[in-house]
Structures are given as C-alpha cells and as structure tokens.
Amino acid sequence: MSDSEAAPTNFIRQRVAADLSGARVSEVVTRFPPEPNGYLHIGHAKSICLNFGIADDFDGRCFLRFDDTNPEKEEMEFVESIQRDVRWLGFNWQDRLTHASDYFERLYEFAMELVLNSNAYVCSLSAEEIRESRGTLTEPGKESPFRNRSVEENIDLFNRMREGEFADGEHVLRARIDMTSGNLNMRDPVLYRIRHQVHQITGDRWCIYPLYDFTHCISDAIEGVTHSLCTLEFEDHRPLYDWVLDNTSVSCHPQQIEFSRLALDYTVMSKRMLTQLVRENHVSTWDDPRMPTIAGLRRRGYTPASIRLFCERIGVTKKDNRIEMSLLENCVREDLESSAPRRMAVIDPLKVVINNYPEDLEETFSAANHPADAGFGTREVPFAKEIYIERSDFMIDPPRKFFRLGPGREVRLRYAYLVTCTGYDTDDNGDVTTVYCDYDNQSHGGNAPDGRKVKGTIHWVSAKHAIPAEVRLYDRLFMRENPVESKQHHFSEFINPDSLITVTNAMLEPALASAENESRFQFERLGYFCVDEDSTAGQPVFNRTVTLRDSWAKQRGQGS
C-alpha cells in the first residue's frame, strides 16, 4: 500500500502490543465469529481485517468460528458463502475452522457446573413472564419464583430438558446473578432454551441450545483466544462475559474489547435489512452488485486488495462513524488504476462516417494496455470507415470549453487519427443519428503531423468489428445517506430507482471478446468494468464497478 501512509495502528493493536511486551500473553489469538444467517458484508470485512490482520502482524493465530447456536435462522448456504468470502478477501484460517456447536457437550458440562454451584437455575416462567419480571431501564426486576430451587431439582430438570422431556419454552436455564442490576444483561440472563429444531450440523442430537452470552465467552476460552474483539453493542455484555468465565472452570479468560461498527453512506448494513432487500426482490440476490455484501462487491468488480485498503483507511475506534462512499470508491480506483488493462468501449453509440476514408480499407492500430506500465503490452485495434463514438462526445452547438467533437471541430480518435467534423444528420426529433468527419491521413496513430495542438482525445470502436454487449451501470442503492434515519419512513422507500441501468447495445473493441468471468478492465474515459457471470459466448455482460473521476462532469455541475 502507499508508503506515505502510516502503518495501521489503533487502540486495539496498541493493547495487543502492550499485552505481548508486558508478557500478559505469550501469543495473540483472535477469532472471527460470524453467525451463518446471511452473507458477509463490508462491515464484517472490517472485523475480518482486524482479527486476521492482528494475528498475521503479531505472529498469532485467528480462528474462523461459526456462531451456530440458533438453528432456526442458520443455513448451510451461508456457512459456505462465508468461507468463500473470507478466503477471497485473502485470509487463511488454516486448520482453525470451528463451530460453537463443536462445543455443545462441553458447554453443557460448564452449565452443569453453574447449576452445581447454585449459580444457575431452571426457570419455568414463560417468556412473557420473564420479560415482565425483568423490570425496565429505570426499575429493578423481580426475582423468579423458581430462583431458589434446590441444586438437586435443578440438576434433574436440566438433564430432563436435554433429554427432550419438555416442550419448547417450558423451561429455561438462567444464571443467578442480580435482578436489581442497572445492567439488564445481569438480571438472571437466560443461558439455555429448549428448541426442538434440527441443527445444520448436529442434526437432532440436541433440543436445548445455549444462548450467545453463555456460548461466546466459553468458546473463546476453549480456543485460547486472548483478545475477543466485537462491536460496541456488546459492551454491556462484557460483565456477563466475565461473570461466566469467572464462575466456571474454564482455564483461560480472554479479554473482550469493543470497537464501533462500520456505517457506509447510501446503504444499509444490518443482516436483517439486507435479508429483506433480497426477500422482497429490491435486489436480485445476496451478490447483487448493488449490495454492500462481500459477494456483491466482488461481483461489482471490487478487488480483495481494495477492500483491505478501505478497512485500513477507515481505522478502528469506539466512535460512531459513517463513511462516505467516495472513500470506498477511491480505494478501488487506486487499486484498479495500476492493475486493470485498458480497453475501448462505447456505451451509448453514435455512428461516425469518415468521408474521405476508403470504403473497403481496414487498418489496425497498436494500443497500449496501460499508459504508464509497458509491462501490460499492447493490442491491435481495428479501424474502418464507420466507427462508433460516445454520444456525449458530440454536441451540435458545443460551449467553448467542450474539448470534444462538434461541427467544424477537430479531435483525436485515440491511437488512430485526427478527424474534423464536417456535418451530421438528425432524425425527426432532432436527435443526431450520424456524424460525418474528414480524417487527416498524415495523423496516423493520432499524431499531429505539424505538431498542432488537439485538445480532445476520444475513444471509439470500429462499427464492423464491434462486439455488442450488455453493460450494467450501477449507482448508489439508496437516495439517502442514512436510509434508516427517518422514523416515519421505511428504508425501502428510499431505494434509488436508477440504481441499475442496463444498456443492451454497448459496443466493445474485439479484444474484449474473450474476457474471462470476473476479469476487470478500464474502459478508457468511462470507468472500471468487470465481466459478469451472466455473460454468454455471444453476449458479454459487463458491470460498471466505478466511474473514473470526471472533472468535466463536475465542472458542468453534474455527477456521473
């Protein structure tokens, strides 16, 4: 990455470094613990880069652990996509792929310890009764009438819960802590619930499932995690995290450290809302290129390096934050600028006839695949009497600062010739249908024979050689920076109706015919594009990842 930027540092890395140098830990162990109930998004990428990044940089280890304690919401499709996405991002968990469900038996034993020491009890209140007795933010809760069941009775009941003697919801196991705590999480939290539900891995072996607060800390401890990094909303859970570890015989006590989650302008970042976008068909799939999912960004054309760079640049703090889209976009542009080969493509074709160019002549011009890196090589681009140029590169009555084509104006056809506009045809609506030009046959390759200045250089594609293609132009998914800010409007009301514009008659230079799925190019003067998996042999499909910076559009007061 760029040398001028400081190496990643943040309060968590500083703490890890201090723990290592102070010998509080001898090796750093972290974990990325997704629940397989949806696809990973860019916010998860922040956590992945943090956890795996720290392990890599401090010579430690990082686990990929599925937090699979709620079989109702979890699916195999998600566990597969998560692994695919983490790997694609460039991280390697080696043999450290685990599941909270791997520990169900041990979790049960630790729960039994709590029961044995009167630190947990079986509560037979209904869910509603538990809620009602929990109190409120300002009033203490009331103790459950089952709070003082004997250890023997609790052992018996808890065992029978496991054996399947009870229906869902009939009993729960609760920690016995403090119903008057100002921290609601400490008001005798539920540790286990009965759920007769097939689990994607353990099948029907269990009908009781441990909850997050009990599972997570113990799973961390079992794996020898030293620093358990999570988002801010778990801050209130830390006392419970510590309580469970302090009251069971687990031999290790990881430190939970919280950081703020990522918010990105013009999108939403909760799995609940992303799930809704997919289910309600506001987008096509989890990997729709408009989605902030890793899979969506990938299909959009983002590179793993660009996402890692982004995660590095946004930093890690405890402050609520909202990142501007331009930061993310700048990261792909920066990566693709040096890595994407250049090509010419016309998205909104306007036919140009070169009056004085021989009818049946065909030439070929050598074009650099990268203007600043000869290592990319060159390719041959065919040229003939009829070509296509971008409709926006011609104006009937252009303003003075317009450097492109207009009646009587001369421009350079990139790598080919200098041409001067001699006229144009329009249809009944006054729309231009054909532009006529004369070319300077002394300007082969686009070089002015007399050294005259030609300010404008435009891209083009030979009409008879062009490959028709579909191009999908993406824009922000929402029209509001923060789609969930409004209390009276549902976020789906703010979906940008123009977030996807499909162009079916784009014209590509022939070198693009054989582009492989997911390969990325810069279409000169337009932006970066990526081959979509919907491409077929006869009809390539390209997704626009991001436009190029466009100071001309800016000057005219418009976006892209």
Add this chain to the structure above:
RNA sequence: UGGGGUGUAGCCAAGAGGUCUAAGGCACCGGAUUUUGAUUCCGGCAUUCCCAGGUUCGAAUCCUGGCACCCCAGCCA
C-alpha cells in the same frame, strides 16, 4: 442520581502535559504535465481539539461541572 459508551476539519483519523500556531487519508479548491477532461505532480485546506471553569511556567492531552449524541428491557447474535 438506571446502566454502558462517545465527543479533534465536510467524512474518517493520529495525538498519551512541552517537539501541536494539531500527522495522514478521503472530499474540496487552485496550478503543472498528459494521445484517457483519467493517472501523476506540486500547492491550499482546524491559532484550534463539544462547552465552561480549574491545575500547571506550559493542556487536545490532567481535574471539576455542564451539554450533545449512541447502545441496552430477544428463550437473536
């Protein structure tokens, strides 16, 4: 007087009592180079760190008191 957090430029974010008339990135505004109005390059962009007091020779950094914003009342994670 429920508990837990956070406040440094438009957006992120360094900063840990003196080297701060406060790094870096994005955005923005110039200007140079350019066969992509791209890239690259140079320059500009907080006398001020939520506010008010205080401690100190010296405070964004320490203390006190305010204010603002975020999170928590799932048998979700």
